[in-house]
Amino acid sequence: IEMTTWVLGDQLTRDVGPLSRADADERVLMIEAHAFARKLPYHPHKLVLVFSAMRQFRDELRADGHDVEYHQVETFGDGLDDHFDAHPDDSLVTMTPAGHGAADRLETLVTERGGEIEFVADERFLCSIERFDEWAGDDERFQHEGFYRMLRRETGYLIEDGEPVGGEWNYDEANREFPGDEYDPPDPPRFEPDDLTEEVAAWVDEEFAGGYDEPPYGGEWADPGAFVWPVTREGALDALTDFVEHRLPEFGPYQDAMLGEEWALNHALLSTSMNLGLLHPREVAERALDAYREDDLPLASVEGFLRQVIGWREFMRHVYRRAMPDLATANLLNADHTLPNFYWTGDTEMACLADVVGSVRERGYSHHIERLMVLSNFALLYGVRPDEINRWFHAAYVDAYHWVTTPNVVGMGVFGSDRLSTKPYAASANYIDDMSDYCGDCRYAKTKTVGENACPFNALYWDFLGRNEDPLRENHRMGLVYSHWDDKDSEERAAIRDRVDGIRELVEVDDL
Ligand code: FAD
Incomplete structure (x- = not known):
């Protein structure tokens, strides 16, 4: 029987997996499925990264004598149609894809076309x-x-x-x-992008132009600078x-x-x-x-x-x-607000958020603490729906895949689930000031909680604790912060709630 190694787009390795054991002249299948790239308003650098890396890998394999069949199509189904037309009854082997349910979907697509597929362990990790x-x-x-x-x-x-x-x-x-x-x-x-990457970048611009539009903004949300990734x-x-x-x-x-x-x-x-x-x-x-x-x-x-x-x-x-499939829709704190527009536009006077979002718009990256303690922290305190902020991270980051974004965002970032940490990573301006140089020049005052120029992180922080007393107060790791909340009298609490109402109004009109 014939046998083909199917190399999925995030399995570009010859050091482990079936390709590491295949003969040099063995057939390899790769499918560039463009419909995937239209599913979310992806940062264009993400698309350039994945498509260029796939094509580079194809060329390397070919240079080493592999017979690579590379299909540029809308869907996996289209690519498999082409493949099984040319090689009826072929058997495919691939590493089990990381995305939840992906293996089942691929198996259905393959068997519907009369082929077979074997999934072997994903050896791209250390721990089986x-x-x-x-x-x-x-x-x-x-x-x-x-x-x-x-x-x-x-x-x-x-x-x-x-x-x-x-x-x-x-x-x-x-x-x-x-x-x-x-x-x-x-x-x-x-x-420096080589010719192939330049070519992919030009094609992405044309093919997916507007693909990173996000309502209600319309316009292209990312503001890509130089492409920097290998x-x-x-x-x-x-x-x-x-x-x-x-x-x-x-x-x-x-x-x-x-x-x-x-x-x-x-x-x-x-x-x-x-x-x-x-x-x-x-x-x-x-x-x-x-x-x-x-x-x-x-x-x-x-x-x-x-x-x-x-x-x-x-x-x-x-x-x-x-934790899948529950993790993707988990919402432990019943957060029900939509994602503020400034996550797409960077248009806010909060210096930390404007800078971090600006960096994401430019290159699809920010580092861990910016993801956790600025972007997720704001979403957590504001009460953004976990699946919405997860979708944003997935679209905005060059390194985002459902398997890694979901636990980081839904679990660690906004405490939609307690599977990853026993308490939310919630912090006020104090933390951000300690760990950054943002607060000095910010229009908002890091030391104030209420009033028009108070840093929104502060009122949102207390309001978050107040709103989520049940279930958070029971958590012994939250004892200390609740003792501070308990020190606040009803007048103070009312002022905090007012300030939060004001913040929400400003967010609604894109004026925070
Ligand atoms: P460094 O900070 O230098 O860390 C080194 C390496 O450790 C990283 O390359 C990464 O492979 C690994 N790593 C560190 N922390 C994590 C983690 N929590 N989860 C997985 N790998 C980790 N990482 C992604 O790869 N894709 C994502 O979509 C992603 N989304 C995130 C969303 C949120 C809200 C948070 C809090 C974290 C997210 N992370 C994600 C984890 C981490 O922030 C990134 O892996 C890291 O910032 C990547 O940059 P780096 O290579 O410079 O990492």
Whole structure:
């Protein structure tokens, strides 16, 4: 029987999976399904990234002798029609796609056309499904820390004699610094688009023009600057080297900091490559560990990075798998507000939100704390529906896929579900001021809660606690903040509610 490896668009790897075991002349199927790109108002850089990376991968495989059949069509169904017309009864093999229900949908499409498809393990991760399920058992209340320690032990990363190197599992305390005024972080790399990427960019502009329109605005919401992301294996490896040499040493201390002028700071900028299969988390982790051993990098930075890559990233994948389909529509706090327009336009006088949204409009990226403590935090306090803010993240970010965006946004970001954290990441202006340089020049006063020039984060924060007393007060980790809420008398509470009404009115007329 004939056999074809189907390489899905985010499985661009030859190091693991069926392609790593295929003969060089074996047939490969790739389908570029354009209808996907029309489903959401995607940032154009996301579309350039995915389509260019697929075409680059196709060309590399062909150069190495693979017979790659590459279909540029509207839907997977159209691509499979073409494929099975040419190769009736073919058997396909592919790694199980990460999106919930995707394997079932593909199987139906294939069997409807008389073909067969075998799904094998998705080897783009360190921790297999079997291993996670064995560790977690039937208990659905698993926690990241335990998972991370299990994986550290199992990989032996930063482990000596069964114990964590340095004696601690966690160096978060050393990792919450704010850089001084004179700090000049390394410049993030920019991967000059080659001819193929330029061609894809021109095609995306034409083919999907207006594809990133979002009502009620109409107009093109993104404001794309230079395209900066690697789209090949070679580029991704360069990005890894650049990060380990220049930014990893200070990754730890400054990973929670936000500077208006610095979009990348010391972050890795590797999520796009890992999520496409261009880099394996194992090699990413091991390069960081090599640098730790050979170049004496600070333990807190290397451990902090490891925690993200082998801890959080892998954990999110499994939480998604175990918590779907409920997670996508979870709404623990019954949040029912629509997403403010400034998430699309950046048009707000709140300096932090304007800057972070501006960065997302420009390049489809902002770093973790900006995602969590600015964008999600505002949505959480404002009471935006979790599925709406999830959809926005999915459309706006170059590294977004349903499997990773959903647990991060619905779970961690807006506490639509308590599967990821036991309490919401809710914070007032105080936190943002501590960790950023935004508040100094902001039109809104970080120290005020009520009145027209008070920072909206403050009244929204108290109002959020007040509105959600049930179910949050019961949570022992919320005890301290509720004791502050209890100190507020009815007059103060009424003033907070007034201010929040005012904020909501301003949001409605796009004037916050
Ligand atoms: P760094 O900060 O340098 O971290 C290193 C790597 O660790 C990342 O490349 C990433 O692969 C991994 N990582 C760290 N934290 C997480 C996490 N919570 N979940 C998954 N991987 C993690 N990540 C995505 O890949 N796609 C998303 O769509 C996405 N949406 C997010 C939405 C919200 C609301 C939040 C709070 C986080 C989201 N994240 C998402 C996680 C994280 O913010 C990004 O992975 C990270 O900012 C990517 O940039 P970086 O490569 O510079 O990461």
